[in-house]
Amino acid sequence: MAFDLRRTKILATLGPATDGPGVLDDLIRAGVNVVRLNFSHGDAAHHAKRVEHVRAAAERQGREVGILADLQGPKIRIEKFAEGKVALKAGQAFDLVCRADAAPGDSSRVGVSYLGLVNDVGVGDTLLLDDGLIALKVLKVAGDTIGTEVLTDGVLSDRKGLNRLGGGLSLGALTAQDREHIVIAAKLEVDFLAVSFCRSAADMDEARRLARAAGSDAALVAKIERAEAIDRLDEIAEASDALMVARGDLGVEIGDAELPGLQKKIIRTALEHNRVVITATQMLQSMVDNPIPTRAEVLDVANAVIDGTDAVMLSAETASGQYPVKAxxxxxxxxxxAERQFDHDTDFEKAPRNLQAADQAIAMAGMFIAEHIRVRAIIALTESGGTCRYLSRFRSAAPIYGLSRHAGARRRMALMRDVYPVDFDSMGQSTREAARSAIKRLHDLGLLANGDRVLITSGDHMELHGATNTLRLLQVGTDGAAEGLGVL
Structure with missing residues (x-):
């Protein structure tokens, strides 16, 4: 089993650039913890083949690699042009036609994929096309046609995205295609399911219900990319297992000037709710075509890490870029x-009060002890990985080793900051025997040395989810097992 003791996790999108011989092995060896399947492209057979290759490469490399399926969601797009693209000039009239049988577009009009758009916009609204590169001002709404004035010059091509500045579009988060893709994701046994354009907790609740009905135990990731999601951030966090700062569409809807502050707010909200958080979109965009990043991109990634994000994500950089491994x-x-800039002194004044679960209390107590007596490692004997998630919400100098017999739990832990999953089966052992075996396992892997002090969290009933209720302070003995310093 190989270990890369980097605190922040890396999520890489799969695509044509990762399909070549040996590329997946190189990516995992370089440091990828979770891969992303973009369900906006490809079919079920295509995704199944990539899942098979990821699992095989991870096994060859001795790594726990999670798989995230990213649902397309209700992405609003313009339809196709008769000539493939048109050149628009500021000041000209341009109509959006909300009709299923709209003719191929030209320089005066084009159809849109969301026929209800005509009911969601009004005079004076600003519509943004192609990630905000082209802006349109709504002048009138008549029947099935939205009459606009072009505000910015630009070339517009087939199937580009459309947003309303400020958000407010009424379409739901899950399309009929998304519902089909949830069933596909369940059959592929993915570890994470990302819900695009969620607006509220209800959207996440529906996705979770559909996933569980399909037999999936994937962790649910809420992609924050709608303006209205910002107003409901707390409820969305509570209904999710993780949040993603999806900066593309979010930046278009709220304006790029607001994006940096909102990114920090989303990260902070996720940590406050004990949720995992991913920062995504164009983090190393220049590396699609270049072998090194810009200084601005370096600062962008580093700031997200310093703010406390669990993971940073690569999109086109690995999916279609020329230098996926270098990225x-x-x-x-x-x-x-960036991690060398961390202040490891935990501010327990900001820690949550009135904890409802024993594993949360154990995690907080463990971090308090680790902060004050400086242990070499924190070891969580866990069934689901839940204790590790709570432990990882605190910054500590000690790494967190999540030991579980469940491959799915280990792969979900692969996305948690500071957590390193380890295959370990404690079935049939008492808590004391399991603690001794766990320490010996880590010692044999070279992760612990004789004399190291460690904290171990476990439950009286080792095979139950959410049963963590015990915290031990132990020392690695001369034989690589445990010597008691006391039971806490």
Missing amino acids: VEAMVRICLG
């Missing part, structure tokens, strides 16, 4: 550099 290597270097 991962660059991300690793930046994360390690």
